[in-house]
Amino acid sequence: xxxxxFSVILFTLDYLGNIFTSKDRMRxxxxxxxMVDLLSILxxxxxxxxxxxxxATKILRILRVIRVLRVLKLARAALQDINSxxxxxxxxxxxxxxxxxxxxxxxxMISSTLMYHVEGDLYSAxxxxxxxxxxxxxxxxxxxxxxxxxxxPSDPISGNPIPEDKRFYTSIPTAMxxxxxxxxxxxxxxxxxxxxxxxxxxxxxxFLGLVLFGMLMNIVGKTLMVLLFGEAVGHEHEHxxxxxxxxxxxxxxxxxxxxxxxxxxxxxxxxxxxxxxMSAEELSKRLDQH
Numbered sequence: 001x002x003x004x005x006f007s008v009i010l011f012t013l014d015y016l017g018n019i020f021t022s023k024d025r026m027r028x029x030x031x032x033x034x035m036v037d038l039l040s041i042l043x044x045x046x047x048x049x050x051x052x053x054x055x056a057t058k059i060l061r062i063l064r065v066i067r068v069l070r071v072l073k074l075a076r077a078a079l080q081d082i083n084s085x086x087x088x089x090x091x092x093x094x095x096x097x098x099x100x101x102x103x104x105x106x107x108x109m110i111s112s113t114l115m116y117h118v119e120g121d122l123y124s125a126x127x128x129x130x131x132x133x134x135x136x137x138x139x140x141x142x143x144x145x146x147x148x149x150x151x152x153p154s155d156p157i158s159g160n161p162i163p164e165d166k167r168f169y170t171s172i173p174t175a176m177x178x179x180x181x182x183x184x185x186x187x188x189x190x191x192x193x194x195x196x197x198x199x200x201x202x203x204x205x206x207f208l209g210l211v212l213f214g215m216l217m218n219i220v221g222k223t224l225m226v227l228l229f230g231e232a233v234g235h236e237h238e239h240x241x242x243x244x245x246x247x248x249x250x251x252x253x254x255x256x257x258x259x260x261x262x263x264x265x266x267x268x269x270x271x272x273x274x275x276x277x278m279s280a281e282e283l284s285k286r287l288d289q290h
Contacts, residue, residue, distance in 0.1 A: 119198035120169030
């Protein structure tokens with residue numbers, strides 16, 4: 001709980017600082033990142049208020065999931081790395097690795113948090129106590145003794161009961177282990193979802209694991225090219241796209257054009273030698289005169 005409030009205070013200061021330093025404050029507040037910053041801290045502050053009626057509708061439980069949006073703030077760093085790599089101000093390999101680990105950490109946190117709140121929250125201690133209280137009230141109403149039956153949580157979509165030996169996601173750190181095993185396509189089988197919502201999240205996580213694997217193979221391949229062959233990563237097309245002010249490239253193009261004219265018999269050898277000695281500007285002026 002202390003870490004929760006520590007992180008909330010840091011995100012709150014960051015949100016207020018962004019508002020204070022922004023040139024267009026209203027534009028930032030209603031922008032995508034402004035909404036992410038606000039929604040990432042709003043649920044914690046709502047917990048301080050006494051929402052008796054709201055708790056009955058379980059809206060606060062849904063709002064807890066919004067906290068995972070804090071992870072999306074890492075996407076800003078990924079965008080900065082991409083821009084710096086394109087501008088040549090940072091090592092492309094290092095930038096790609098940072099982007100990969102940011103994506104890995106973001107997917108890991110989001111998938112494990114969603115899995116806990118979608119499935120694990122169904123058999124949390126608070127939910128079971130609440131369900132048992134409702135069941136006891138129903139038993140007493142029917143003339144039976146309270147506690148004569150045990151509450152068994154069920155999937156809200158399929159209605160299938162969740163037995164005690166199938167309740168794997170008891171906390172977010174526990175769900176993170178399942179997420180790591182799933183993203184790396186290891187599949188130990190020690191933890192698996194049994195609800196419809198949990199299986200949907202698991203399916204999306206599996207596909208994202210394949211995407212991350214493809215990203216890693218691309219980075220490893222480029223790194224091996226640099227280590228083994230000394231090829232510059234991120235500059236594969238420099239030899240095919242010369243700089244507009246590259247005089248050496250202009251001279252090569254002029255010589256190639258002169259050679260074609262000479263080969264076709266349009267000019268003689270003396271003319272070819274004179275044209276080859278001209279710069280691109282001189283040749284352009286000569287053509288304009290004719």
